[in-house]
Every structure is written in structure tokens, then in C-alpha cells.
Amino acid sequence: MPESSARSRMAEALRHPVALWTAPALIYLAVRQVGLFVLQLVVEFQNKTTGKADTSVDNLRSWDGEWFLGIAQGGYDDVPQRLTDAAGRRTAETPLAFFPGYPALIRWVDGLPGVDVVGAAFAVSLVSGLFCAYGLFVLGRVVRDGSVPAGLVLVTLFAASPMSVVLSMTYSEATFCAFAAWALVGVVKKRWILAGVCCAAAGLVRPTAAALIAAVGLAALVAVIADRRDWQAWVGGLVAPLGLLGYLAWVSSRTGDLSGWFGVQQRGWGSKFDGGAATWEFALGHLGNPRSVLETGTVWLLGFAIVLVFYAFQRRLEWPLIVYGIGVLVMDLGSNGLMNSKARLLLPAFTLLVPLALVLARRRPSTVLTVLGFATLFSAWFGAYSLAVWQYAI
Template identity: 70%
Template sequence: MSTLEAVSVQPGDARGPGGRPTGRRVAVLLAPAVLYLVVRELGLLVLGLMADRWNKDVTKALTSWDGQWFLGIAQGGYDDVPSWLGDAFGRRSTETPLAFFPGYPALVRWLDALPGVTPIGAGFTVSLVSGVVCAYGLNRLGRVVRGGSPRAGLVLVVLFSASPMAVVLSMTYSEATFCALAAWALVGVVERRWLLAGLCCAAAGLVRPTAAALILAVVAAAVVAAWRRDGWRAWVGAVVAPLGLAGYLAYVAVRTGQWDGWFAVQQRGWDSRFDGGAATWKFATMILGEPRSVLELATVWFLVGAIALVVLCARRRVEWPLVVYGVGVLVMDLGSNGLMNSKARLLLPAFTLLIPLALALGRRRTSTVVAVLVGVAVFGAWFGAYAITAWPYAI
């Protein structure tokens, strides 16, 4: 029996004499973690092959670019980051490190304090554990959404962990931690567990600015629920949800002496600001007219695909807070004039847009599901490896 078949067994049917868990029950419990880890291990195996081809060190590739900043902040805090780190223009000021949110490096620093743990090992461990936690959150979402099922939950886990830029889930980047918190915040929304939703959303606000999209979804859903039926818990969730992001932005404002300090640091150091999509449109039309690289051309089509998935979400009547979150992530990505090479990576947290695909595949025969997911996983493994080995620029 395959893992996808095993999950169709109901929990109550999977216990032996005396209520002890049977093998099927254990398989059901472990399936999200196993599938996530298998897909990510495939990605690392392909990365090893690509690294050999391009004479790159795997560990250096997995700790490159923003990963160096996060490790630097984890080791020295904002005031003692290694001096050789600079912004997109090679410059550095006392404010430059503030562009990076503190949640992920704080976890790395706490783990690094344990005996025998290195900073890089701590970074990888936080990303690994966060990814597994995210897998369980996505599995839960795939079960509880409208039309969901145990099989759809597992398919959603695989689609996410095999995404084209899912390689960052294995890097010293903050995406895995953010996605774990976002997934469970949205589980709280769908299940009307507002304290869970609010607390996870607040924590996500300390990890990535993408939390703005999550806050919009959680607060809007909580207010609607409070107005209709859910009472004080929904109001508490709505109040708590923005605290993490608001708190860090306020901290940077005090440190820089500017009310919009974080945005100013981003613009000065990375020329990143919200321009309504003008830069993205210019980039897309230029690349489609005259492709310059695999990564850039693929990035444009990933963005087009994400827009198509929004339409599918609407047609499939996916719960509106999940659509609001996914659209919010997409709008932040499309609307920023920041590094175009990063746009595929910045789509990764928009995992709710994958729900229609998971629901559709969840109803297909096991052989069809396995064939599709294996193909997706192989492509995602290759693309992620290409992005941090053959591609010479930041992602």
C-alpha cells in the first residue's frame, strides 16, 4: 500500500487491540514529514550533482547571499555583523543589517548556544525543523479546506516542497520558518481557532515582511467572524496578529530616526520599493521578447502561472482568507521593483494558490498522482540547484 493510499484510512480504524497505534496509523502520522524530507533530499542530491558540475561547494551554496546576512546577525546581532557583508551596491552602514527581520536569526542563535552546535548547523537545523512543521500545517490545510481530503493534504505538501525555488527551504534563509508560521496561522483561520491564528501571525511578522499579506487575511477573517458569531477570541486574534510586524517596524523606526525607517533602509541598500508592478512589467516584456537566461524566462512564466492559479482558486471557491493571503503575497511580489531574480523565490510563501491543484490531483488515481508529483519534484530539484550553482547572481 502506498503512502497516498494509506492516508485514506480514518484514525479510528488504524488502532490495534487495546487502542495501540497500528502500522497504518504510524504511516499516517509520519507521512507529511516523510514526503517533505524525501522531496527535499532529492533536491539536495541534485544540488550535489550540479555543484560538482560547476565546481561549487554545496555548503557555501546553501549559505550564500541572504543566508550570510542571517548567519551574521545570528552570531553578532545587528550591531556586530561581519564587516565584509554589504548591500546590493557593496555599501554598508550601521542601519544596513536592519533590512533583515530578526525571527529566523534569533532561533539560529538560541540553537547555536547549545554545546557542540555550529552557527551553520543551527541555521540548517532551524530550516529543516521549520520545513517539517510547515509540512504538517499544509497537510492539515489540505484536509480541512472545502473539498479537502487526506490525500489532497499530502499532495499539497509535495507540491510545496517541490516548488521551483523550494531549495531555499534547505538554505539558511527565513522562508521555511515563515511558511511554517503562515501555514498554521491559516489553519487557525479555517478552523476558527483565533488565538492560534493570531499568535502564529504575530510570530510570522518577526520573520519576513511578507507577513503583511498574512495579517490582512487573518485580521479580515477574524473581524468578520467576530462580527458574526465567534466573539472575543476572534477579536483577540485580530488584535494580536499585527503585533510582530508592527513591533519590528517600530524598532527600526526608532533606530533610524525615521517613521518609515525599514522601507528607507530597503530603498537605500537594495533599491527596493513598491512601484505598482511597473518594473515587473518592464522586466517581463523584455525577457519574453528577448530571453537572456533560463532563470529569468522561467521566472516570468512562474509569475504568469501564479496569476492563473488565482483564477483557479476563485473558480474552486477556496476559502476567501486563503485566497486573500495568496493574492497578497503575489501582489507584494509583482508590485516590488526589487531584484527581479528573486521573484520566483518570493512566490514560495504563496502556497495557498496551490490548493486547487492539490484538490484536483487528490481525486485522481494513485498512479497518475505519483507520476505527476515525481515529475514536479524532479523539475523543482533541477531548477533550484541551477539557481544556486549555474546562475551566478543572487536569488
């Protein structure tokens, strides 16, 4: 079939409302299902070679996932004692390192008849991922030069990001990205209440909300300067930081320290902002003497993300989306925390994928399918390796 004919038939199919509005969910679920299938294959292979009896579910609820499940079950004061920080220590303040938004949602779903806490956690991650997919679909349509195909490609690129396996885990990334995507939709469409409320909600889920607050707050400020009677911009800008500031204030009151949450992070996980010194040393060490697939791959992914920032400028992406992407990247590069987690922490920087989606959407269907197919398979393998083969936290 000629490329022009294939493109026209695809466009015709997407004109039907049912096809149009089910496509983001179907694409997201299909890509994530490939990742889960490959994870199952790798887990079974590892069990045969090592004699273990792990399951995919064991891997999908590991590491930080156990903390979120523990907080969802017993709150911050009754987390299982077996859970410790990176140094193997545990104090009353250790659980405070984890934000409450995702565990709160788990607890609400866990209250439904016949639902246990693990099933609730997976359900929250799944539904959050779907909400994020629709947010990205809309974002890909409303940005400059956006289109329906661009929105669908953006959904695929996000679902097939190298560490997108965490979207299917009992981790908070899917929930955060859902709120962030819709907050940025609000910014681009100048729906300031939507932007502010979603930004505030994201602030209760992950500290990465600082980057989102910068984007939403600056965009709202520009809108207010342009028209001081725009009360919605005032409200959106003022509401945006409340979630993050509220939780940081609560942790400060619990610890009796103004820098409470940051102190918990530094004492428990050795994480603080050092301007990128530790990341630079890590990158040089692993490029000069590669020691593992995950760590070397992480260095290349960080470098690729930096390139995408310049590409976003070159493609004239809306500046709030660039501000957000740079903010996420700076927080990732500038932290001296667990280097194994840096690829995962890049996942919320999905706005840097928008220019790629816009370019791909204009290519021939065969080119688009080839690129997205490769991305899906690489993501599935990288995620499975990170969980089932790599022995450290991600």
C-alpha cells in the same frame, strides 16, 4: 495492479495513525533530499568545468544566508563588515533590512552544546520545514472538499515548488511558511488565538507577513461582526499585526525615520512598491528577448501564479486563503526590487496550490505520482541551477 486496488491499499495504509502522521514528514524530507542530491551533482560538475572548489554547503548558506548567519552571531551591531547591500555599500542601518525572527531562533539553537551557528541555521530551517509540512497537511484536510490525500499532495507540491531549494538554505522562508501555514489553519478552523499568535510570530520573520495579517485580520473581523462576544476572534485579530508593527517601529526608532525599514530597503536594495511597473518591463523584456533560463523561468512562474489565483476563485477556495495568496503575489509583482528573487518570493503563496492538490488527490495514483515526480525533478534542477550555475543573488 488495478488503479482502484492501488487506491484502496493506499487508503488502508494511511488509516494507521503511525503511517498517517509520519507521512507528511517523510514526503517533505524525501522531496527535499532529491533537491539536495541534484544540487550536489550540479556543484560537482561546475567545479570540474570551472576549477572552483565550492561545496553544497557553500551554496546553501550564500547571499542572504550570510546576513542571517552574521546577525545570529553578532546581532545587528556586529555583523561582519564584508557583507554589503546590493550596491556594495555598508552603513550601520544596512543589517536592519533583515528581520530578526529567524536569526533569533538560530542563536537559541546555537547555544546548545556542540552546535555551531551554521549547523544551527540548517537545523532551524529543517525543523521549520517539517512544522510547515504538518501545517499544510492539516490545511489540506480541513479546507472545503479537503482530505488526507489532498493534504499529502499539498505537502509534496510545496516541497517541490520551483524555488523550494531555499527551504534547505540558511534563509528565513521555511520559518515564515511554518508560521503562516499554522496561522491559516487557525483561520479555517476558527482557532483565533492560534491564528493571531502564529501571524504575530511570522511578522518577526519576513515582511510578507503583511499579506498574512490581511487574511487573519479580515477573517477575525468577519467573525467579530457575526458574534461580538467571540473574545478569541478579538484577541486573535488584535495580536496578529504586533510582530510586524513591532519590528517596523523598532527600526524607525533606530533610524530616526518613520519609514525606517522601507528607507533601508530602498537605499540598499532599490526595493519599493511601484505597482508592478518594473515587473511588467522585466517580463516583456525577457519574453521578447530571452537571455537566461532563470529570468525567463521566473516570468513564466509569475504568470502561472496569476492563473492559479483565478483557479482558486473557480474552485471556491476559502476566501481568507485567497486573500493571503493574492497578498503575497501583489507584494511580489508590485515591488521593483531584485527581479532574480521574484521566483523565491512566490514560495510563501502556497495557498494557491491548494486547488491543485484537491484536484490531484482525486486522480488515479499513477497520474498523481507522474505529476508529483515531474514537479520534484524540475524543482531539484531549477533550484540547483539557481544556486550553482546562476551567478547572481536569488
